[in-house]
Amino acid sequence: MRKINISFVVLLAIALFIASCGNMATKSGTSVAAIDLKNMDTTANPGDDFYQYVNGGWLKANPIPSTKSRFGAFDVIDEENRAQIKQLVEEGAKEANLPKGSNKQKMADFYASGMDSAQIEKESLTGLKAEFDKIANIKTVADIAKVSGGLYAIGVAPFVYIWGDQDAKNSKNVIAQIYQGGLSLSDRDLYLENDVRSKEIRAGFLKHVSEIFVLLGEKAEKADANAKRILEMETEIAKFSMSRMELRNPLKTYNKMTVEQLVKFTPNFDWKQHFEAMGFAYTGDCNLAQTGFAKGLDKMLKTVSVDDWKIFLNWKLVHSFAPVLSDKFVSSDFDFYGKIVRGKEQNEPRWKRVLDNVSNGLGEAIGQLYVEKYFPPQAKAKMLDLVKNLRIAFAERINQLDWMTAETKTKAIEKLNAIDVKIGYPDKWRDYSKLEIDRKSYIINIIKANRFELEYSFSKIGKPVDRTEWGMTPQTVNAYYNPSKNEIVFPAGILQPPFFNMNADDAVNYGGIGVVIGHEMTHGFDDEGRMFDKEGNLVKWWTDKDSVEFNKRTKLLVDHYNGFNPIDTMHISGSLTLGENIADYGGLTISYLAYQIAQKANPTKEKIDGFTPEQRFFIAYAQVWRQNIRDKELMRRIKEDVHSPGKYRVNGGVFNIPQFYAAFNIKPENKLYRTPEQRPVIW
Numbered sequence: 155m156r157k158i159n160i161s162f163v164v165l166l167a168i169a170l171f172i173a174s175c176g177n178m179a180t181k182s183g184t185s186v187a188a189i190d191l192k193n194m195d196t197t198a199n200p201g202d203d204f205y206q207y208v209n210g211g212w213l214k215a216n217p218i219p220s221t222k223s224r225f226g227a228f229d230v231i232d233e234e235n236r237a238q239i240k241q242l243v244e245e246g247a248k249e250a251n252l253p254k255g256s257n258k259q260k261m262a263d264f265y266a267s268g269m270d271s272a273q274i275e276k277e278s279l280t281g282l283k284a285e286f287d288k289i290a291n292i293k294t295v296a297d298i299a300k301v302s303g304g305l306y307a308i309g310v311a312p313f314v315y316i317w318g319d320q321d322a323k324n325s326k327n328v329i330a331q332i333y334q335g336g337l338s339l340s341d342r343d344l345y346l347e348n349d350v351r352s353k354e355i356r357a358g359f360l361k362h363v364s365e366i367f368v369l370l371g372e373k374a375e376k377a378d379a380n381a382k383r384i385l386e387m388e389t390e391i392a393k394f395s396m397s398r399m400e401l402r403n404p405l406k407t408y409n410k411m412t413v414e415q416l417v418k419f420t421p422n423f424d425w426k427q428h429f430e431a432m433g434f435a436y437t438g439d440c441n442l443a444q445t446g447f448a449k450g451l452d453k454m455l456k457t458v459s460v461d462d463w464k465i466f467l468n469w470k471l472v473h474s475f476a477p478v479l480s481d482k483f484v485s486s487d488f489d490f491y492g493k494i495v496r497g498k499e500q501n502e503p504r505w506k507r508v509l510d511n512v513s514n515g516l517g518e519a520i521g522q523l524y525v526e527k528y529f530p531p532q533a534k535a536k537m538l539d540l541v542k543n544l545r546i547a548f549a550e551r552i553n554q555l556d557w558m559t560a561e562t563k564t565k566a567i568e569k570l571n572a573i574d575v576k577i578g579y580p581d582k583w584r585d586y587s588k589l590e591i592d593r594k595s596y597i598i599n600i601i602k603a604n605r606f607e608l609e610y611s612f613s614k615i616g617k618p619v620d621r622t623e624w625g626m627t628p629q630t631v632n633a634y635y636n637p638s639k640n641e642i643v644f645p646a647g648i649l650q651p652p653f654f655n656m657n658a659d660d661a662v663n664y665g666g667i668g669v670v671i672g673h674e675m676t677h678g679f680d681d682e683g684r685m686f687d688k689e690g691n692l693v694k695w696w697t698d699k700d701s702v703e704f705n706k707r708t709k710l711l712v713d714h715y716n717g718f719n720p721i722d723t724m725h726i727s728g729s730l731t732l733g734e735n736i737a738d739y740g741g742l743t744i745s746y747l748a749y750q751i752a753q754k755a756n757p758t759k760e761k762i763d764g765f766t767p768e769q770r771f772f773i774a775y776a777q778v779w780r781q782n783i784r785d786k787e788l789m790r791r792i793k794e795d796v797h798s799p800g801k802y803r804v805n806g807g808v809f810n811i812p813q814f815y816a817a818f819n820i821k822p823e824n825k826l827y828r829t830p831e832q833r834p835v836i837w
């Protein structure tokens with residue numbers, strides 16, 4: 155299944171540490187060198203290219219595997235976690251007399267159904283037949299919303315994403331969130347721009363869509379015509395979709411209305427029928443995140459013929475399931491999305507693809523077994539200690555700022571103190587008892603898992619917000635800040651080397667996971683996060699003067715990152731990546747100070763492997779970001795990812811930190827040197 159399920163959708167609203175793509179997790183406490191000198195390239199000058207200096211050895215020794223578009227510290231852990239999770243699933247499957255309905259039975263059967271390639275080939279599209287029939291029976295424009303709702307219930311999002319989540323202006327209340335969709339390419343600009351890359355991707359897309367229609371039984375000529383029409387329709391949708399920059403403004407994406415109002419707003423799209431077909435006769439409040447998109451779609455429903463909409467819906471249905479259908483579909487899908495878009499050479503072996511889907515569908519059930527076996531309880535205590543010092547350090551920084559008024563400082567400290575911290579795994583686990591899984595059909599299992607997620611998401615509406623809930627599984631190698639709950643979350647998956655190392659010196663842990671903690675805390679105060687108050691409400695709590703001063707300072711970061719040119723003529727967008735760059739800046743600043751605070755109790759000046767503690771702090775930060783990346787993937791991420799590429803999180807990040815200059819004796823003649831005036835003092 156491509157990742158357009160509900161759990162993915164929820165991630166839209168939260169600030170991730172890295173752009174999500176891997177989804178598995180860990181082992182901490184093993185004896186891994188805190189800093190391995192072999193990974194460095196000490197022939198490079200730290201002031202000219204700190205990333206190369208710290209990571210050059212590793213980059214050379216770790217070429218990108220043929221199945222990956224990039225390979226770095228996160229991916230190494232991901233691979234280890236996959237192997238561990240496979241073992242957990244297989245061990246479970248071997249237990250005699252697994253009770254039917256138990257989590258272990260579900261994991262084992264879900265996995266077995268996905269590994270049964272003969273059955274998947276035999277079944278081919280059978281599992282989707284009911285949906286194809288519904289599309290074939292569409293007679294009028296009014297039928298489209300209804301059929302679209304039915305598709306959404308099984309995990310296909312032809313037009314919009316819908317899920318239950320907090321009202322941005324009332325964090326005690328959960329409402330339906332409606333978010334723009336409709337595009338099969340990962341970015342609106344790919345339809346609208348005329349650079350070589352966009353044109354190549356559009357040409358590949360036409361070929362792929364045509365192949366899919368041939369596989370569905372169309373003649374070549376008709377298949378080509380369908381592909382052309384779909385590209386035209388999606389191009390029209392792209393034109394009224396919000397850009398990535400606009401999407402970063404929470405005020406622009408807040409438009410609360412009732413279902414009645416929605417129906418009036420877009421008279422050609424019957425939301426009531428859509429909700430009903432999803433399985434919920436929903437009448438409550440909704441947030442229509444992109445009103446321009448909804449208006450555009452409404453108009454388009456009338457101008458495009460019903461026959462064309464049927465082609466469009468057939469495409470969306472197959473497109474969503476292509477990665478899990480029979481081999482021909484999987485290959486065509488990979489040849490386009492894997493090879494042409496991301497530069498991969500080979501698809502992942504079946505077991506990894508299947509395991510990822512099982513881990514998606516039964517995330518916390520697997521997570522529970524995972525943390526029992528691989529997450530040491532001491533790790534949580536150590537993390538709490540780090541968080542405590544990070545919070546003290548952040549408060550100290552806020553208090554000493556000369557640009558912020560006392561009024562806003564008081565509220566900032568209140569918000570900082572209110573940040574909720576989640577570490578490792580949830581206190582209570584999700585209940586999967588209503589999800590039925592057996593060995594008969596992989597597709598049906600995926601459909602059931604998707605429906606189960608949707609029901610779970612909608613079940614939150616109208617109930618008090620559950621602040622104990624997690625937006626990521628424990629096995630995920632990532633972390634996040636959720637502005638609506640004012641919380642920072644660190645799954646067990648990221649709590650292992652090189653991020654977190656129980657056996658490492660403090661400097662290394664503060665430079666690694668300490669910066670991650672500071673990064674997530676800073677998201678509460680970045681250009682987006684600062685618009686939410688301590689309870690997670692979208693409300694103005696800054697004075698205008700403070701906002702002006704803040705923007706003046708962050709502008710330095712925009713200019714700094716705009717200057718980076720990772721490939722060809724493509725530059726990083728300092729505006730698109732601003733929130734993340736502020737968070738990296740804040741993470742480094744705050745964690746460095748937190749390390750000094752920790753040192754007071756337990757001072758050490760000793761060098762390890764020839765490096766001072768201060769140097770080890772920055773080396774530890776830089777080694778987190780080691781990664782090789784394919785050109786195509788790099789280009790894609792420059793356009794789409796709100797995070798700067800790893801190399802620039804290092805070479806951009808540390809050169810704004812005064813203590814880095816002192817630690818490595820950086821001089822004005824060094825290539826990456828920035829004058830004190832160029833370095834912002836934000837936090």
Ligand SMILES: [Zn+2]
Nearest residue numbers: 169170171737
């Ligand atoms: Zn972030």
